[in-house]
Amino acid sequence: MTSSYITLLLLIGFSCFRDRDALREGGALSRWVFYAVFAVSFGILIYVTRASRVFYLTDWLGRVLGPWVPFHQL
């Protein structure tokens, strides 16, 4: 899992370096959202790989939508 963190951090670093001019000219909102979305993504990856019990969205959606779906088996 450490390799996933390192690879994601490297790619985030490379994106920041590559888009540095656009970040400077893009305005404060774009800059903040840019960093915030990266932080959220990294947070999600750490949560999924480290948490003892993970809440999987499609598991939950499956339970919620299950009664409405016309069939469950083929």
Place this chain on the structure above:
Amino acid sequence: MKITKRQIILLGILYIGSISYLQTFSLATQAAHQHAMLSYVIGGLISMVALWMVSMTLKRFSDRNLLQALAGRFPIFGRSLLVFYLLFLLFISARDIRVIADFTNTVLLNRTPIPILGLMVTATAVYICQGGIRAFLGLSEIYIPIFLGATFFIVLVLARDLHLNYLIPYFSPDWSGIMKGTWFVFPYQAEILALPLVISGKYYKAAAGYISLAIGSVMMIVLLLNSQMVLGIPLVGKLIHPGYEMIRQIQITDFIDRFDLLLMALWYPTALGKIAFDLYVLCYTLQIVVPKLSGRLMTAPVGALAFACSVWFFRNALQQFHFNFMLPFIALTFHLALPILFFAVLRPRRNKPEPKTG
């Protein structure tokens, strides 16, 4: 940048005809057996109706795309609706990344962890996406004709292994099963609705959308029938990736082994292009919802988020595959209910000019 009819057709084929080969063959065959091709025909016709409604709506706004028209006509309600659409697009992007990562892990790189594969796929898609619509058009102009040729080639070299008797009985369709098959296939075919959302009404030609949907569906049907006639119905219904197993049967000579890798190499860029276009539509929608955000700048963070969600949303490859039972329920809202809503209510203002959006 001017977009021609031919480019829209190729882009549409790229968009609906890459991930669908991995996800729909097995489920459609399980549901409709040898008549699964009828599920594709019915799914294509329903998608065609949705596309017609969207195209008719777009005709009312000649110089803008549907997202701009919606946000311009209903600034608050339209943007609220687009937020839900954003979530749906994020889900589709995450699913596609996960599908490709799982597929690569299963058949090509067994020892590489799925998150690393997902990251590599996402990084490539992000760099394609940063090239803008021109990059997708270029990609589809190169790879779709090659892929069409490859499909013809597959049919040709497998001709001696095609067993028509696997499709017996030909004329006793199980309509309940066929409709179940349509339930799985429709969301994948209807993804073509993304084209009029981001391509301006000035360049988007309705006929190009219909042709694209028709060719994409015919490609799926040809490859499905090929898989069924080579592997047999029970096996296609049991395998996760019957299309891949079908091309593994290709043996041209005694000395060319793993010919499937060459065909995979021709198909893989179309799948990457599909994910990149998912991200493009996502960033474009984000820019329409929050006009102060730069869509191009958001490509990399949105890609990272889609990757993280691809790991978070699905427990494993089988659970992702099984979610195809639920997905149509969500997809029907966005691919059928929204086009009907747009068609019914989205009209330009009569008196004052529309504000510019996006």
